[in-house]
Amino acid sequence: MAEAPAAPNMTPLSFHVPEPRFRPGDAVDYADFDRGEAGAVARPDVAALPADMRGHAYSLVRVLDDEGVAHGPWNPRLSPDRLRRMLRDMALTRAFDDRMYRAQRQGKTSFYMKCTGEEATSIAAAHALDRGDMCFPSYRQQGLLIARGWPIGQMMNQIYSNAGDNLKGRQMPIMYSAREAGFFSVSGNLTTQYPQAVGFAMASASRGDTRIAACWCGEGSTAEGDFHSACTFAAVYRAPVILNVINNQWAISSFSGIAGAEATTFAARGIGYGIASLRVDGNDILACYAVLDWAAERARGNHGPTLIEYFTYRAEGHSTSDDPTKYRSAEERGAWPLGDPIVRLKQHLIGLGEWDEERHAAMDKEVAEFIRDEGRKAEAQGTLHDGLSQPFTTMFEDVFEEQPWHLKEQSAQMQAERKAAGI
Amino acid sequence: MAEAPAAPNMTPLSFHVPEPRFRPGDAVDYADFDRGEAGAVARPDVAALPADMRGHAYSLVRVLDDEGVAHGPWNPRLSPDRLRRMLRDMALTRAFDDRMYRAQRQGKTSFYMKCTGEEATSIAAAHALDRGDMCFPSYRQQGLLIARGWPIGQMMNQIYSNAGDNLKGRQMPIMYSAREAGFFSVSGNLTTQYPQAVGFAMASASRGDTRIAACWCGEGSTAEGDFHSACTFAAVYRAPVILNVINNQWAISSFSGIAGAEATTFAARGIGYGIASLRVDGNDILACYAVLDWAAERARGNHGPTLIEYFTYRAEGHSTSDDPTKYRSAEERGAWPLGDPIVRLKQHLIGLGEWDEERHAAMDKEVAEFIRDEGRKAEAQGTLHDGLSQPFTTMFEDVFEEQPWHLKEQSAQMQAERKAAGI
Amino acid sequence: MSSSPATETRSMNMIQAINSALDVCMDRDPAITVMGEDVGYFGGVFKATEGLQKKYGKGRVFDTPINEGGIIGVAVGMSAYGLRPVPEIQFADYIYPGLDQLVSEAARLRYRSAGEFTAPITVRSPFGGGIFGGQTHSQSPEALFTHVAGIKTVIPSNPYDAKGLLVAAIEDNDPVIFFEPKRIYNGPFDGHYDRPVTPWAKHPQSQVPEGYYRIPLSQAAVVREGEAATMLAYGTMVHVALGVIEASGIDAEVIDLRTLWPVDIETIEASVKKTGRCIVVHEATRTGGFGAELSALVQERCFYHLEAPIERVTGWDTPYPHSLEWAYFPGPVRLTQALKRVIEA
Amino acid sequence: MSSSPATETRSMNMIQAINSALDVCMDRDPAITVMGEDVGYFGGVFKATEGLQKKYGKGRVFDTPINEGGIIGVAVGMSAYGLRPVPEIQFADYIYPGLDQLVSEAARLRYRSAGEFTAPITVRSPFGGGIFGGQTHSQSPEALFTHVAGIKTVIPSNPYDAKGLLVAAIEDNDPVIFFEPKRIYNGPFDGHYDRPVTPWAKHPQSQVPEGYYRIPLSQAAVVREGEAATMLAYGTMVHVALGVIEASGIDAEVIDLRTLWPVDIETIEASVKKTGRCIVVHEATRTGGFGAELSALVQERCFYHLEAPIERVTGWDTPYPHSLEWAYFPGPVRLTQALKRVIEA
Ligand SMILES: Cc1ncc(C[n+]2csc(CCOP(=O)(O)OP(=O)(O)O)c2C)c(N)n1
Ligand SMILES: Cc1ncc(C[n+]2csc(CCOP(=O)(O)OP(=O)(O)O)c2C)c(N)n1
Numbered sequence A, B: 001m002a003e004a005p006a007a008p009n010m011t012p013l014s015f016h017v018p019e020p021r022f023r024p025g026d027a028v029d030y031a032d033f034d035r036g037e038a039g040a041v042a043r044p045d046v047a048a049l050p051a052d053m054r055g056h057a058y059s060l061v062r063v064l065d066d067e068g069v070a071h072g073p074w075n076p077r078l079s080p081d082r083l084r085r086m087l088r089d090m091a092l093t094r095a096f097d098d099r100m101y102r103a104q105r106q107g108k109t110s111f112y113m114k115c116t117g118e119e120a121t122s123i124a125a126a127h128a129l130d131r132g133d134m135c136f137p138s139y140r141q142q143g144l145l146i147a148r149g150w151p152i153g154q155m156m157n158q159i160y161s162n163a164g165d166n167l168k169g170r171q172m173p174i175m176y177s178a179r180e181a182g183f184f185s186v187s188g189n190l191t192t193q194y195p196q197a198v199g200f201a202m203a204s205a206s207r208g209d210t211r212i213a214a215c216w217c218g219e220g221s222t223a224e225g226d227f228h229s230a231c232t233f234a235a236v237y238r239a240p241v242i243l244n245v246i247n248n249q250w251a252i253s254s255f256s257g258i259a260g261a262e263a264t265t266f267a268a269r270g271i272g273y274g275i276a277s278l279r280v281d282g283n284d285i286l287a288c289y290a291v292l293d294w295a296a297e298r299a300r301g302n303h304g305p306t307l308i309e310y311f312t313y314r315a316e317g318h319s320t321s322d323d324p325t326k327y328r329s330a331e332e333r334g335a336w337p338l339g340d341p342i343v344r345l346k347q348h349l350i351g352l353g354e355w356d357e358e359r360h361a362a363m364d365k366e367v368a369e370f371i372r373d374e375g376r377k378a379e380a381q382g383t384l385h386d387g388l389s390q391p392f393t394t395m396f397e398d399v400f401e402e403q404p405w406h407l408k409e410q411s412a413q414m415q416a417e418r419k420a421a422g423i
Numbered sequence C, D: 001m002s003s004s005p006a007t008e009t010r011s012m013n014m015i016q017a018i019n020s021a022l023d024v025c026m027d028r029d030p031a032i033t034v035m036g037e038d039v040g041y042f043g044g045v046f047k048a049t050e051g052l053q054k055k056y057g058k059g060r061v062f063d064t065p066i067n068e069g070g071i072i073g074v075a076v077g078m079s080a081y082g083l084r085p086v087p088e089i090q091f092a093d094y095i096y097p098g099l100d101q102l103v104s105e106a107a108r109l110r111y112r113s114a115g116e117f118t119a120p121i122t123v124r125s126p127f128g129g130g131i132f133g134g135q136t137h138s139q140s141p142e143a144l145f146t147h148v149a150g151i152k153t154v155i156p157s158n159p160y161d162a163k164g165l166l167v168a169a170i171e172d173n174d175p176v177i178f179f180e181p182k183r184i185y186n187g188p189f190d191g192h193y194d195r196p197v198t199p200w201a202k203h204p205q206s207q208v209p210e211g212y213y214r215i216p217l218s219q220a221a222v223v224r225e226g227e228a229a230t231m232l233a234y235g236t237m238v239h240v241a242l243g244v245i246e247a248s249g250i251d252a253e254v255i256d257l258r259t260l261w262p263v264d265i266e267t268i269e270a271s272v273k274k275t276g277r278c279i280v281v282h283e284a285t286r287t288g289g290f291g292a293e294l295s296a297l298v299q300e301r302c303f304y305h306l307e308a309p310i311e312r313v314t315g316w317d318t319p320y321p322h323s324l325e326w327a328y329f330p331g332p333v334r335l336t337q338a339l340k341r342v343i344e345a
């Protein structure tokens, strides 16, 4: 098969295939995981040259310590009101996920994807960015929509492809599009949104506008060519864009090593392009907010793009089609040293004297009821298998702005054939 | 056009489009160009961790100083014989380029591309790598073939698409393929060879072989998605591959800033993946050799991939289809502070007492005569417009291993139609 | 017409048959290497590569980064070394980032190097709709490949063929796109989405030899003989076609192309010359689909035998919609009408 | 049927006409933005964008990194902002790395977002052979786009049309692939490669209005009326077809499709119903080419009028060879033979 056998006097080459530390059944031990201290990482000036802050790609910006106390220069010192809003947004996102997951299991729709454990990353962004800034999300940024106040009912309608679905039943569940909320149409093809965000930012900059762009992808998705396109164009044109990588350590069944995590961090990718790059505790919403706010200010000041890696953990399966017990240790979630973002912010607020267990329980209840009510209203408009909620002819609309002859013919043909068949 | 006008109380964004320092007619001044000192850069252990040698992506490995004296830890201390062979290989490459360029201008073929000023990069590689190592070149690595002793006449036959062309006239000039010489079929599509080289290296490693792979692309081509694929796969599997980027500062009419050179070096791209990355004076063949030799040893020792940026200058036009006076200052070539690779090695050999002007003149003459003779022999086998050198039916061969019915039919049809038309 | 089928057979679904093909091939030829997203430890999102990493090691079965262009590009380089890569593209909808390496490299390598380098790569990829996958888990992009000189395209319609064709594809010395109709992984599907799915076990073509056999590429199967019309189909649509014929009682012939290109033109020509009528069926969008090529070929070669216009029954010229999936799918209603039109024309 | 042509005309070649279209459009609409490899200061390797950066500034005309996927991806994002990008892909052969962004994103954006986001992008790209460009500077990949729902494909055959169609493409609110037949940038080419090239100046269609006008998309031009047969062609092949008719004296009708998809089906149908015979001509490889779709459409719609099989005269099913370029090219010899066959059938 090879052209020639290995030279006998030379060391044979060996092939390295990364392997995660824990597989199903393994006991999990994160003892040697180095989180760094909360508050330890310096906060550069927003105009800092990327060359002067390369270390930020290898450290971990943390604000909250294990007791929920905020430390250091990245502490954003947000008002308790704002913190409570962020807490509720995270709780709402989690409750929404739970309900929609169950709805899928009940056969009300075809598919669902949760963001459990990663809520802080999206909620922080929604709070740090201006409403006019354009978001190019992946499929796990439902938190952006929720925190931007896009109607939960609309999201459910989309998931059910029902009569109220603004996407006319055309998209799989969770592939939202919400222009009003500055939320770009979600694509099923990984990372395509990355260069698109850069293009939006280039457009805004070239027209002297003030709106910036942000995009999201998972650590696994950084391997796609589009990631490189985005970084290259962002660096060359100093585009006002924030490139967010959610490193939740898993890409379906592949651990982050298969995407390159053994050799370096994902934030370090940005260094290669001369992009300011930071790594942040993705389960610490204060840290996430602070870094995003820094990046937004940097972009608005024409100091160029920022790449942010959020170190977090995908607490649930990849999607309703997945079974994570098949490839990873069930202990990982519990043992994960950066905890849960909701619990950590709750603890912080309690420490500030601005929250307590009772209020938290009340919030959980309110949120659950709200989701339940919204769910009922959405279901009243139909679920996926209730019978088709969209007129058949809508299928032929929006392929082009004006319907060309062939789609008119096809639409007519479909109707005629159904009629002839007596349906 | 934009959705909303810029917020009046915010600074408008600005759009940055990189611009080269010099345009046609401009006086050229490289005074602030920092080459570093010859011999100043340290030589890490071949097993060094990429994290421990990041600085090498931002410095410039140089061995020869302006007087042609070799300095420092990267001095490969090659035998004078070897140095003279390298000198002749470079001279031969340049003479070959000149003749083939003229041949194109004389209408003997459709196209040609020179590597003038960049000869050291390929010749060093041919000398540093084992003959069994597989090269995945771009279109400017003719030096590899020449130094590996692949027949010059074969190269000319390919350029002329004549009867002796091993590629049966199918490929544009310079798109060589020479399996025997460990030289992969050149593609017209930029950077496709990059992941291919990584794949070869992965294959060799996975089979416990000892052969490594190397690939080449220009600085402009690093922008392609395939570059990212290659770096990602190379890093993940620690593939025994050498990724060579020839930064000759121009990509047709685009200067290196359009590929990202304003923000960082091209060697730095490798840092993003955790790949050992170095930057070397591409016009200093001793430095090029030393760095390649280091990378080869590293790969053979299972220490992983290396990315090397060769800082050089494209002394001539992009190809025979180009006119560089339209977009860059004619002074650049002469003012370029890293000189000419042939002149520099010649000077070094003379300094060693192993060469002199007379021998150099004799070599130039011998090389010119050799090329002329080879050229005549090749032309005796035909040039492009002499009439077709390949039987028509060869056009339908090698599409598949076995010719399927439709190609048999098409071949027969072509012959029948020509016959019917009386040709 | 399979060569030396092994005797021991077992009832398999499509996934099991594909898994068995990979296993048998890997066992016979150490050059064969399986790679792709999630194909290693996990065994693939559809489980087609289950158990292979354990059996053949990580040097021959491994997960890749999520980069389809890289997967194909690396496979081309592995071919240059002498391996025979069998990459999986998780969904055919995600093959586009790998198209350049397939079209510009793998397909043309033999030609451009005059045979010095070849790319004996078999790209496996689940394709087609019917699983509520919306526009990014339902596409049938086969026409992008049948247009490209130097690539073969193969699509099986049952477990027996899936194994035999995959073995032949892997052993072929040219690049092959092997699209697996995911709707029928678990059972033949006649297009009646509102009826329970029959499992493969009840289908004769689920009896698959455990050992080595191959079904030569470029040979179609006449899966139902008939006189009234010729239906050209592949993948899932073979079962829809058979179901419609059974229900309608019209004596049509059904040809399962199995290899789309180079297609078995003799079988097609003989059938249409016999029946004088032809329907081409596929799930891909209609305009510029492979059905256009079939229609063009048939009218070029059987013009004087045709008694009715050739009809194409295909997916509509829209993206694959989520909730209107069954209105998009060229199912029994549409096929029955078309069959009647062609017969009555 | 062009809307309000400006009165001042000037003799232009194709490049000048394209440049003029860009200039006129940019002048009218500040959202239009030109980008691509070498298109800025240098004005493009074929000079189509010459002078535009100087006139409209680097914010609207700029060089890009060499990354076709990035170019299209960024253009999609610019569209989301509200711009109308007109990217250049230097050669059509290099469009594959951008295919995913075109097929999965630009083409489906309006549909998947139910009209919230659109991609009014016009991708200009020189295509076709005849310049000894070998397999990577000669391809005609139009069939990859005509198969994709949501994309329009336009190919002009002369300077007047080039400008009018490009203006219409840029003003269209859907993504348009605008392939420019590079062989006829400087003059119409009838396929006789051994004869001197006539410059555009001698051709009536080189008289191009300086100002604004547009030629509606999806309208073919009957460039020669005739009774004996219908020839469907586009780009360079229009001139080859006309040359063959002139030389052969056969009274065939030639239709220049101009827009490939959505095609002007009425004009085609009317012509074939009149002549009863049809030849489809293109330079792209035959199998699965756009000619297959044309052939399928014609036989579906004109079956009872057809007196002879529809012939396809196309590039062979091989990569475009370098030295055998003229043997590959579907030139006068082949077209004449086909015309005779169709007439005599
Ligand atoms: C181009 C493309 N290739 C493959 C897939 C299939 N796929 C969907 S999600 C996924 C894993 C992504 O992992 P990651 O980027 O880490 O995001 P996460 O799911 O962890 O949020 C894969 C492989 C796809 N959707 N698109
Ligand atoms: C995919 C692709 N896009 C565009 C081109 C056209 N092209 C050929 S060479 C070139 C410039 C490459 O510059 P660089 O990588 O710096 O290499 P150099 O010519 O300087 O050696 C371009 C844009 C191509 N051949 N392939």
Ligand SMILES: [Mg+2]
Pocket: A218, A219, A220, A246, A247, A248, A249, A250, A251, A252, A314
């Ligand atoms: Mg992940």
Ligand SMILES: [Mg+2]
Pocket: B218, B219, B220, B246, B247, B248, B249, B250, B251, B252, B314
């Ligand atoms: Mg260059």
